Amino acid sequence: MFERFTKDARAVVLGALDHAERSHANEVTEEHLLLSLLDRKASRASFALAALGLTDRRDSVVRALAEARRRGGFSRADMDALSGLGIDLSEIVSRVEEAHGVGALESGRKGNRNGWGLRSGHRPFTRDAKDVLTRSLRTAHAHRDLPHARIRSRGGTTIIGDEHLLLALTTRPGALAEVLADHGVTYEALERVLYGAGEAKAG
Incomplete structure (x- = not known):
């Protein structure tokens, strides 16, 4: 599928792989994909994020993602559902961190792979990150008939741009989409910016 991806x-x-390496994560997550998208300049996704004001609030996004990781990746909707069952997730997080240290519920950040304290080799993508990549293809295919999409096709093959990765991130239920929505970045808002008639559109 990678051959269908644009340069952006x-x-x-590749930026997501770099973020995973720098954070000493064992796997590449959907969060790493988002952080890489926030790094981009002069692309369709970066235009959309700037138009929605997210590039100016990167620190707020990073803090919200860190808080979600601290809760083990549970979204507020998950917390509300558990609360309805009489389970206080905040209390559980506090007790786990009291016993095992702050960030004990974070996953994918443990261990070195060799005796020198260096991480080496291939970092696999999590199932959720792979799902984002698959959804990006579906998203690109769904937008193939829009006027701009004709330049995104090679011999009838749908081409995936960085905007499709961004759109795909908003379609997955969970903490990351919730953080994006809290910052005004939803699928609908992105579609308006990227494809909306009579509004500023990404070129």
Whole structure:
């Protein structure tokens, strides 16, 4: 599928790998994809994020993602559902951190792979990150008939741009989409910016 990616979309994937390496994560997550998208300049996704004001609030996004990781990746909707069952997730997080240290519920950040304290080799993508990549293809295909999409097709093959990766991130239920929505970045808002008639559109 990688051959269908534009240069910008490939840069996002490579940037996500870099974010995973720098954070000493064992796997590449959907969060790493988002952070890589926030790094982009002069692309369709970066235009959309700037138009929605997210690039000016990167620190707020990073803090919200860190808080979601601290809760083990549970979204507020998850917390509300558990609360309805009489389970206080905040209390559970506090007790786990009291016993095992702050960030004990975060996943994918443990262990070195060799005796020198260095991480090496291939970092796999999590199932959720792979799902984002798959959804990006579906998203690109769904937008193929829009006027701008004709330049995103090679011999009838749908091409995936970084904007499709961004749109795909908003379609997955969970903490990351919730953080994006809290910052005004929803699928509908992105579609208005990227494809909306009579409004500023990404070129």
